């Protein structure tokens with residue numbers, strides 16, 4: 135949600151900023167802008183639209199300068215237009231500021247600043263912050279770094295900011311609270327700043343993750359200094375990035391989403407690697423080993439997440455109840471945080487987040503933590519805020535996910551949840567040794583089976599072409615496949631803008647069945663397993679009303695083939711592992727429909743990948 139990037143060093147800043155913004159565009163793409171200082175000259179270029187629009191706007195502009203900041207926006211306050219685009223400036227025009235987050239008390243601050251003679255151009259909360267800093271510089275006669283510190287002391291909200299001042303052209307000041315900020319330390323005094331490490335990795339692998347309440351001052355002569363809002367010095371903790379540049383490229387695919395769908399055999403394999411011992415029949419998740427006892431004794435598990443991560447959590451509910459016999463509640467983090475939930479020391483909370491930055495999930499974790507619960511994270515982005523505030527956790531090893539619609543992160547999350555439930559179930563004795571052995575061997579075979587499902591892409595594309603113009607779609611599943619139905623519907627909505635609903639198959643008769651006619655495609659997971667016969671009956675109910683059935687079936691199925699309009703076969707696997715296979719055709723269907731409709735698959739309208747506002 136808004137991407138920020140900044141550079142101070144010996145090279146021209148503009149190409150570094152533009153490349154960085156391209157990497158961060160998944161965070162928001164309503165408008166973009168840069169500010170550069172050359173000598174004592176500060177120039178700003180900003181406009182509505184994408185980073186490519188900014189480049190066109192800048193064409194032939196004087197973008198010289200070895201210090202600069204850049205921003206790509208996901209609008210919160212004020213519509214996306216040229217004026218609301220970042221960077222923002224104060225009255226004097228000396229300062230330029232970029233911001234990711236929300237200043238909650240911007241209205242009273244703005245009113246006070248207007249009384250003091252400030253005039254505002256935009257509708258944004260951010261502009262208030264830059265005026266406030268400027269006002270403090272002037273009234274308190276302090277330098278930029280101190281003015282930022284004092285200003286932030288009176289701000290309520292979430293922010294990652296970077297500010298430059300043409301009066302101090304060799305200084306860049308950054309700060310964070312609840313929104314991420316990474317500092318890259320390059321050679322010959324070069325420093326990079328960004329919302330995540332993706333713009334930095336091509337320049338340096340040495341990074342410092344700024345902590346909440348910290349302010350970084352980067353000075354061409356003195357280098358990097360970090361202090362907190364109380365003005366105490368902090369020692370920067372430099373870490374080495376494990377990210378590789380190739381992971382951030384499309385690798386020959388037309389879209390990141392397609393690449394990420396096809397990466398799933400690898401990403402699931404990486405999420406399993408080193409965690410299963412097939413010979414000794416063991417699962418070991420090193421990150422949660424210290425909390426195993428607590429898990430085993432847990433009277434209840436709470437799973438928190440948003441969007442696709444919440445869907446993975448629903449699969450987790452079935453897994454933990456089935457394999458470890460622990461009752462589970464799955465909560466939308468945004469609901470949990472505002473309803474005085476009953477949670478305490480006895481509870482295990484599993485927080486799931488691809489980005490590790492989702493504001494609602496982060497706030498829900500803080501709430502559960504303050505009430506004494508043990509928080510276990512399942513995150514994809516190493517070093518992210520959620521990964522750092524949890525007591526323990528297991529990373530998914532999906533690698534960077536750039537497409538806004540989550541695909542490989544979902545299957546990696548489900549993989550880790552399966553490992554967790556198996557590990558706890560085995561320790562508790564709620565799974566027999568033979569069943570455990572069978573399941574871990576089946577899990578080990580999943581990456582190859584995913585590869586096999588991907589081979590159906592041509593058939594899936596053919597089906598996509600038939601249904602691409604449908605205005606609505608229904609997704610049905612039962613048991614482990616119910617969350618997959620929800621995820622399938624979400625994927626279609628997100629990237630094709632076709633209205634879709636996911637439903638438990640048997641619930642269809644309590645409402646959605648009224649929608650069914652010959653124009654309604656109904657996507658059903660009808661694999662062999664516990665609820666197979668029941669789902670077959672549901673399919674018959676749809677066919678009786680002339681609905682179109684696209685069914686995901688187990689290889690060799692003949693019964694559904696007779697009833698359905700189309701079947702997509704997936705290899706046989708136990709019920710517990712079906713979501714890892716059945717979601718793949720749904721991802722591909724959505725992808726191909728969206729491409730055929732000419733949608734922007736990787737950057738669908740109104741969405742952002744990392745939602746750092748509530």
Ligand code: G6P
Nearest residue numbers: 440441442443487488489492540
């Ligand atoms: C956004 C993204 C979704 C994602 C959700 C939760 O809405 O567009 O793809 O599932 O946030 O994000 P998280 O990073 O916490 O998994």
